[in-house]
Amino acid sequence: MKINFTINKSLDSLGRVLAIIRRAKVDVKNLTITADTYVYQVTCNIDGEPDEVRWLVSKLDKLPEVLKIEEIDINH
Amino acid sequence: MRYNVGGNFGAHDKRVVDKLVDTLKHLKIKHVFGIPGGSIMTLYDALYGQDIDTMLFRHEQGAIHAAEGYARVSGRPAVVAVTSGPGATNIVTGLADAYMDSNPVVAITGQVATTIFGRDGFQEIDILGIVTPITKFVYQVKKPSEATAALKTAYEISIIGRPGPTLIDLPRDIQLEKAPDFEDRILVNKEKYIPPPPDEDKIREVVKYIVEGVRPVILVGGGVVWSGATGEVLELSKILTAPIVSTLPGKAAVPHDYPLYMGAAGMHGRAEADAALANADVIIAVGTRISDRTWGRFHELRQGIHSGKIKFIHIDIDKSEIGKNVKPTVSVVSDAREALRKIIDMINTIPRYDSRFIKWLHDIRTEYEMVMSKISDSVPGFHPWRALKTIRRATPRNAITVTGVGSHQMWTEIAWEVYTPGTYITSAGLGTMGFCIPASLGAKLAARDKPVLCIDGDGSFQMTMNNLTLVRDYDLPIVIVIFDNRSLQLVKQWQIYLYRRRIIATEFGRRPDFSKIGEAYDIDVAKPETYDELERVIARAFRNNEPLIVDLTIDPEIDIVLPWVKPGEWLTSAMLPEGMSTKLVYED
Numbered sequence: 273m274k275i276n277f278t279i280n281k282s283l284d285s286l287g288r289v290l291a292i293i294r295r296a297k298v299d300v301k302n303l304t305i306t307a308d309t310y311v312y313q314v315t316c317n318i319d320g321e322p323d324e325v326r327w328l329v330s331k332l333d334k335l336p337e338v339l340k341i342e343e344i345d346i347n348h
Numbered sequence: 349m350r351y352n353v354g355g356n357f358g359a360h361d362k363r364v365v366d367k368l369v370d371t372l373k374h375l376k377i378k379h380v381f382g383i384p385g386g387s388i389m390t391l392y393d394a395l396y397g398q399d400i401d402t403m404l405f406r407h408e409q410g411a412i413h414a415a416e417g418y419a420r421v422s423g424r425p426a427v428v429a430v431t432s433g434p435g436a437t438n439i440v441t442g443l444a445d446a447y448m449d450s451n452p453v454v455a456i457t458g459q460v461a462t463t464i465f466g467r468d469g470f471q472e473i474d475i476l477g478i479v480t481p482i483t484k485f486v487y488q489v490k491k492p493s494e495a496t497a498a499l500k501t502a503y504e505i506s507i508i509g510r511p512g513p514t515l516i517d518l519p520r521d522i523q524l525e526k527a528p529d530f531e532d533r534i535l536v537n538k539e540k541y542i543p544p545p546p547d548e549d550k551i552r553e554v555v556k557y558i559v560e561g562v563r564p565v566i567l568v569g570g571g572v573v574w575s576g577a578t579g580e581v582l583e584l585s586k587i588l589t590a591p592i593v594s595t596l597p598g599k600a601a602v603p604h605d606y607p608l609y610m611g612a613a614g615m616h617g618r619a620e621a622d623a624a625l626a627n628a629d630v631i632i633a634v635g636t637r638i639s640d641r642t643w644g645r646f647h648e649l650r651q652g653i654h655s656g657k658i659k660f661i662h663i664d665i666d667k668s669e670i671g672k673n674v675k676p677t678v679s680v681v682s683d684a685r686e687a688l689r690k691i692i693d694m695i696n697t698i699p700r701y702d703s704r705f706i707k708w709l710h711d712i713r714t715e716y717e718m719v720m721s722k723i724s725d726s727v728p729g730f731h732p733w734r735a736l737k738t739i740r741r742a743t744p745r746n747a748i749t750v751t752g753v754g755s756h757q758m759w760t761e762i763a764w765e766v767y768t769p770g771t772y773i774t775s776a777g778l779g780t781m782g783f784c785i786p787a788s789l790g791a792k793l794a795a796r797d798k799p800v801l802c803i804d805g806d807g808s809f810q811m812t813m814n815n816l817t818l819v820r821d822y823d824l825p826i827v828i829v830i831f832d833n834r835s836l837q838l839v840k841q842w843q844i845y846l847y848r849r850r851i852i853a854t855e856f857g858r859r860p861d862f863s864k865i866g867e868a869y870d871i872d873v874a875k876p877e878t879y880d881e882l883e884r885v886i887a888r889a890f891r892n893n894e895p896l897i898v899d900l901t902i903d904p905e906i907d908i909v910l911p912w913v914k915p916g917e918w919l920t921s922a923m924l925p926e927g928m929s930t931k932l933v934y935e936d
C-alpha cells in the first residue's frame with residue numbers, strides 16, 4: 273500500500289505526522305519527503321492489514337496540517 | 349496611554365500582544381486562565397486594563413482543567429496562557445485530558461526568544477514536541493505576522509467538528525515586536541472538519557437493520573452532548589422501544605429519569621446497562637469511540653458482528669474512530685444529530701421489540717437497587733451508594749456535577765442521576781486525579797447562576813486543592829464533597845481482588861485535617877454524622893449560594909465499587925454485589 277500526502281512545509285508538522293505513523297501497526301518500507309515552495313510531499317510505502325492502513329490514513333487526515341491525502345493499493 | 353514595554357516604536361503603536369488581545373476580544377473571550385512568567389509577561393501586560401478577566405490559578409494544571417470545565421459548560425473554547433518551561437509542562441496533563449475527552453481548549457505558551465531557540469535557554473522547552481500527540485493543532489509563531497492568524501486558527505480548530513485542545517507557542521521577542529498591519533495565512537485544511545451529510549444509502553441500511561432487530565440498544569457517548577442530539581436519541585428510543593446505554597461521558601447526554609435509560613455500561617457501569625449491551629441484537633453506537641472501558645473486551649462483540657448475530661451501527665463525526673477497535677456492520681460518518689434525524693425520518697413501520705427483554709433489564713435494576721439499599725443499611729457509617737442518593741436529594745436538578753477520579757467517581761457512574769443534559773463532567777478518557785476542583789471552578793465561572801457540585805476523593809482533592817483560593821478570590825461558591833476514605837481506594841480495590849490483598853502505597857494517614865484546609869481558604873467545612881445532616885448541610889449551602897467542603901468519612905473496608913467488570917473481561921462476567929443472583933445473560 274502507498275499513502276501520498278501533502279503537508280505544510282514545517283518540520284513541526286512532519287513531527288506530528290511521524291508521531292501518528294509510529295503508533296500504527298504497520299511496517300513502513302519506505303518514506304520519502306520532498307520539499308516544494310510551501311509544502312512537503314510525503315510518500316509512504318507500507319505493509320499492513322488493510323483496516324490498519326485505513327485507520328492510519330484517517331488518523332493522518334485528522335491533522336489540519338495534512339492538506340491532501342490519498343491511499344493507493346499498489347497490488348492492484 | 350498605552351505603555352509599551354520594549355520594542356523600538358511609538359507609544360501608540362500596537363505590539364503583537366496587543367493585537368492578540370484584540371483578537372481574543374473579537375473571539376468574545378471573557379477570561380484567560382493561567383499564571384504569568386517571564387516568557388508570557390508581555391501578553392499579560394497587554395491584558396492590563398482590558399475587558400478580559402485573568403483568572404490566576406495556583407498551579408497551571410488547575411488553570412487548564414478549569415478551562416476544560418468552562419468549555420464544557422459554555423460550549424465554547426476556553427483560553428489558557430502560561431509561561432515557557434515549567435508553566436508549559438504543567439499544562440501537559442490537562443491537554444492530554446482535553447484531547448481524550450474532546451474538550452476545546454486553546455493554550456498559549458510563552459517561549460524563549462527566537463534568537464536562543466534550541467540552545468537550552470533558561471525555561472526553554474520544546475513544548476510542541478511534547479504535546480504533538482495530544483493536541484488537535486499546534487503552532488509555533490516565528491514571525492509577528494503569523495501571531496493573530498495562529499490564534500484564530502487555534503481557536504477555530506479547537507471547536508470545529510470533534511472538539512479538542514490546540515496550542516500556540518509564542519516566543520518572547522515576537523510578543524514584543526510591533527504588530528504588522530497585515531496577517532499571514534496559516535496553511536491548514538479546516539474544511540475537513542466540517543462533517544459530511546449522512547450518506548443516504550448507509551442510512552437506508554441502518555434503518556433496515558434497526559427494523560429487523562428485536563433487541564435494539566442505543567449506546568450514547570460524549571459526542572451526543574456536543575452534537576446536541578439528546579432529543580433525537582430519546583425520539584429514536586421511543587420509536588424502537590430501545591433501551592439507552594451510555595459511556596461514562598455519555599451519562600451527560602440523557603436525562604436519567606427517562607425510563608428506558610439503563611445507565612452507563614462498562615468497568616463500573618450498571619448491571620442492567622452491561623446486560624443490555626451484551627444481549628442486544630442491534631447496537632446503535634452514537635458519538636462514542638468504542639472504548640475498552642465501556643466494553644471490557646471486544647472479542648464477544650467482534651464475534652457477534654462477524655457471525656451476523658449482532659448488527660453494529662457506528663455513527664461518529666470522526667472517521668478515524670470507525671473500525672478502530674471494532675469493525676461495524678455499517679457506519680455513518682456525520683454529525684450525530686443529523687444522522688439520527690435522517691434515521692428517524694426514514695423509519696416508516698412500527699418496529700417489533702422484545703418486551704420481556706426490557707422487563708428483564710428493569711428487573712435487574714430493581715434487584716440491584718434493593719441489594720444496595722440493604723447493604724448500605726447494614727453498615728454503621730456512610731455508604732457511598734446511599735450518600736450519593738442523599739446528596740442528589742439535596743442538590744438542585746439543574747446542578748452541574750463534576751467528579752474526581754477513583755472509587756467515588758465510579759460510584760457516581762453507577763448511582764448519580766443526571767437530569768439536565770450536559771451537567772455531568774468527569775475525566776473519562778485519561779482518568780486524571782485532581783480534575784474536580786479546578787474543573788468545577790471553571791464550570792461555575794461559565795454558569796454563575798447554576799449550582800456546582802464537586803464529588804471528589806481525598807486523594808484527588810489533595811492533587812489540586814491549592815486552587816481552592818479561587819473560590820473566594822473570584823466568588824465561585826462551589827460545594828465539594830470529599831469521599832474521605834483515607835485511601836487511593838480504587839487502586840486498593842484492585843490490590844484486594846487482583847493482587848491477593850497485598851496493600852501497598854494506597855493508604856493515607858490521618859493528615860491532612862480537611863477542616864483546617866477549609867479554614868485556610870475561608871471555606872466552611874462540615875463533617876456530618878448522619879445522612880440527614882449530610883442532606884441538610886448541602887441543601888443549605890446551595891440555598892444560600894455559599895461554598896462548602898463536606899468531609900464525608902467513608903470506611904474503606906466497605907468502599908468496594910460493584911458491579912465491576914474486571915480488566916480484560918466481558919460485560920456479562922461483571923462481579924455483582926452479594927445478594928444479587930441475576931445472571932447477565934438473557935435467555936431468549
Ligand SMILES: Cc1ncc(C[n+]2csc(CCOP(=O)(O)OP(=O)(O)O)c2C)c(N)n1
Nearest residue numbers: 754755756781805806807808835836837838
Ligand atoms: C494523576 C493520577 N495518578 C494516579 C492515578 C491512578 N489512580 C486511579 S484511581 C486512584 C485513587 C484515587 O484516590 P481518591 O481520589 O482518594 O479516590 P478514591 O478511589 O479513594 O475514591 C489512583 C491513584 C490517576 N488516575 N491519576
